[in-house]
Amino acid sequence: MDLTHSPADEAFRAEARAWLHAHVPSEPLPSLETADGFAAHRAWEAELAADGWSVVNWPGEFGGRDATLVQWLLFEEEYYAAGAPGRVGQNGIHLLAPTLFEHGTREQRARVLPSMATGEVIWAQAWSEPEAGSDLASLRSKAVRTEGGWLLTGQKTWSSRAAFADRAFGLFRSDPDAPKPHQGLAYLMFDLRAPGVTVRPIARLDGKPAFAELFLDEVFVPDEDVIGEPGQGWRIAMSTAGNERGLMLRSPGRFLAAADRLHRLWRAQGSPESTRDRVADALIGARAYQLFTYAAASRFLDGESIGPESSLNKVFWSEYDIALHETALDLLGEEGELADTDWAERYVFSLAGPVYAGTNEIQRDIIAERLLGLPKGRR
Amino acid sequence: MRFLLDAEQRAFAASLDALLTAADTPAVVRDWSRGDHTSGRALWSRVAQAGVFALAVPETYDGGLGPRPVELAVAFVELGRHAVPGPLVETVTAAVILSGADPGTAKRLLPPLASGGTLATVGVGRSYALDGDAAGLRLACSSDGIRLSPGHGPVRPSLDPARRLTPLTPGGELLLAGPLTEQALAWARLATAAQALGVGLALLDRTVAHVKRRCQFGVPIGSFQAVRHRLADAKIALEFAHPLVFGAALTMRPAEVAAAKAAACEAAYSTARTALQLHGAIGYTAEYGLSLWLTKARALRTAWGDPHACRALVVSAAGDRRW
Known part of the structure; x- marks a missing residue:
């Protein structure tokens, strides 16, 4: 067991950190769920792509850096720790692209992936x-x-x-x-x-x-x-569904950064005793998710595929995300009701988590049948 | 980065599992609960021979193989899974405490812990020490130092009948100045976390087996979504506690160990609640074997740091550095 990263991986991390430090917008972009915000996020994708940071784990010929899975995880940690914008292109990058890598033709990859990497096509x-x-x-x-x-x-x-x-x-x-x-x-x-x-x-x-x-x-x-x-089509879609539920869609870096943000908010609010345990749970959950992902990545590097285990991830991060943001809004007191804050935006986004990418009820059925070996039943 | 147990560590777990499966631990637990330590001591010797306590004894001492916290966590998951009774965590903690004593004391007291010849217990402040009546070495920790307690008071029953709680007699030889160290507490919490994780895994396994077998309305109750989803949640809690325990064993940072303790004990306890509910009335009986794990999950939650204390440590250390 070893949680230290190789010098090459640490160098990759440092390079990512330096680039992000120099480029991440100092003011948050407008919500990507608005026309202006969408355009601003699309421009950010182009800025990432111009220096090869939009799809680090893709092959170089499509705009990536051939980064390893571990390097991708480190990039994500740095990305979210730097407070970088949400990724407007993520449906393509995390769902369609893996499908094309596995099932697409050479011609499709050459035609679709480069414009996906730059954000030209969302x-x-x-x-x-x-x-x-x-x-x-x-x-x-x-x-x-x-x-x-x-x-x-x-x-x-x-x-x-x-x-x-x-x-x-x-x-x-x-x-x-x-x-x-x-x-x-x-x-x-x-x-x-x-x-x-x-x-x-x-x-x-x-x-x-x-x-x-x-x-x-x-x-x-x-x-x-x-x-x-x-x-x-069903087999093809399901073969990459694990990406959506598991590793790729919600990297640990996101939640490590969110937990840090919550902890800073808690301190700024005077470290109230009433929410100490919930802040601790956010910190603990982020670390658990990071280590769980490192273990999954290690198995993946050993040649194992990521199958129904991704359903464990999906339930975990989606419920975790809501709990974290509920704590934040509670900490904010009256201000927590305001809709035009970054915390409110993130809270509303988190509420959808247990529903999309396969409801958590479907995920629990998958866990019950495929990981615990329970008999099939009526849903 | 490779965050998986290696082949040797997995083989160690498998050999302990085989040893404990063959040992009929439920019968040993029943004896232990009555204060009859004979079968428990025999099992203890075999656990010691497998090298478990030696993992906490520095290899510079006779019989020591340690310090090896990752392997210790591997072992304690198995000990929890099989509900092995006795002051397991406390013997490990005593070994870590004594490793910091003067070399003469350490040389005298550590080898019997590694070999299994002596069981140890540790009491902190005025709290109870586990199985003081079985322990040949009793360490009483207070703010002024750690003493070799000369005896123990009457046994108080625990909610877990296999845990026999005893106050330690004040006085005795002063072994070390100063209170229990952060490092010794971290070892106690790591071992408790791993043991709790094993308890939770056993509860889940037994409950999954039960709901596949038990039929109502003409079908196995495990086909009902209300049942399946509770077990899925137990599985999720345990699967995410697991890497925390081994991550903590790797770093041994006190806050990380506290996080593992809180998460593993919560996971084990919520799994115990699920196990009890899904077994129905039979699970509520003292006679049925499930009780061995059910009651332990409750007891371990507050042993060596209750959930709030562990979480407080996590919060106080956050921001100083990334995990």
Whole structure:
């Protein structure tokens, strides 16, 4: 067991820290769930990319630095410790990109990844439908074969970032006669400004358009934008779902920084005894999550894959994040009610955590069945 | 960075698990709870022969293999998993205390701890010491120093019948000046945290097995979502306490150990509540084996630093440095 980092990794960390110190905006950007904020965050992605810091773990040919998994974790620690802005491109970077690396063609990677790395193209996800949430495989939006591609028709919803994003990826029913709901699905990429697409932003709790409904009416998608075999979409989407729930979407660096921020707030408020234990739990939880991730990364480097364990992560960080921000708002007293603060923004964001990326109820079912070996039951 | 136990450490855990599985520890616990230490001492010798106490004894002393806190944590997870009775944590703590005594005292008192010939207990202030009636070495810690206590008072029962609490008789030879050191307390807390983690893991395993077997309404109760989700939460709590325990063993920083203690004991205790609920009435009986772990999870929460004390240390150390 060893928690020390190699000189090369420490050098990488120092380089990241120095760059961030010189470049992170001194004032927080406006909320990325607003038009202005989205544009500002997109510009920040370009600034990161210009010096090769937007996708450090990608190969150099697509804009990365070929960083190892451990180096990526260190980058994330430095990134959030520096108070750097949220990543507006993360749906593409953490969900679509791993899918393309695993299942895409060389041509797709060359075409899609560089503009994703610079923020020139921001991607939204298009998984859920009005009647297909936790039971995603029951989705009904269809892809119908046409000359040179597919025509998409149907409705997607809760599509994060779609109010301002450029393109989207998601699952569509390409074979209505497939015997089981998980079969006959295609994984497709499409343009949110293509003819036939209507984007209707949805205001989240605080009124900001953080997600959108997508109405699709015979939207043409060329064959080159199908990932993998049509009909294999479910398997392809699930093979990288662990990224969303686990390691990649919520790195420990985020929560280490959040816990430090909470601790500073607690001190600034006069170190009240009433919240001491909750501040401690935030500090302890961040360390637990960091060490849990180091252990997972070590297993990954040994050649093991990250499977249902990612469901442990997802429940843990999503509940942790809410508890931390509830503590912050309680500490702020009357000020905690104000909606135009950074803490309020983060609190509202945290509330969605137990719902997106597979509800925590679905994650607990996965834990029960696949990690504890309990019999399947009715949900 | 490689944050996983190595093959040798995993083999050590497996060999202890095999030793303890073969030892019928529930029967030993029943004897111990009645004050009959015979079978417990026999088991103690075997645990000592496996090298467990030697991990806390510096290798410069006869029989010492330590200090090796990571391996100690590995061992204590297994001891907790099998509900082994006796002053395990206290013997480790005594070894760490005595390592700081003058060389003559250390040389005289440490080897029997490593070999398992002597069980030790430690009392702090006016608190109870665990199993003072079984211990051949009783260390009484106060602000002015650590003394070799000449005896113990009457046994008070613990909520965990396997833990027999005794006040220590004042006076006796002064071994060390000054109070219990931060380092000795960290070892006590690390061992307690690892033991609690093992207790929690055993409770989860037994409860998972129970809900797969137990049928109501014609199906195993483990197929009900209310049951499954409680067990999933127990699994999450234990899985995130686990790396804290081993991270603490690696660094041995007091705040990090306190964090591990708080998290492991919370995880074990919440798992105990789940285990009791999901076993139903049978879990509430003294006779059924589950009680060995249920009651220990409660007792370990407040042993060597209650949850609030541990959390306070975490907060006071935060900001000084990154973990």
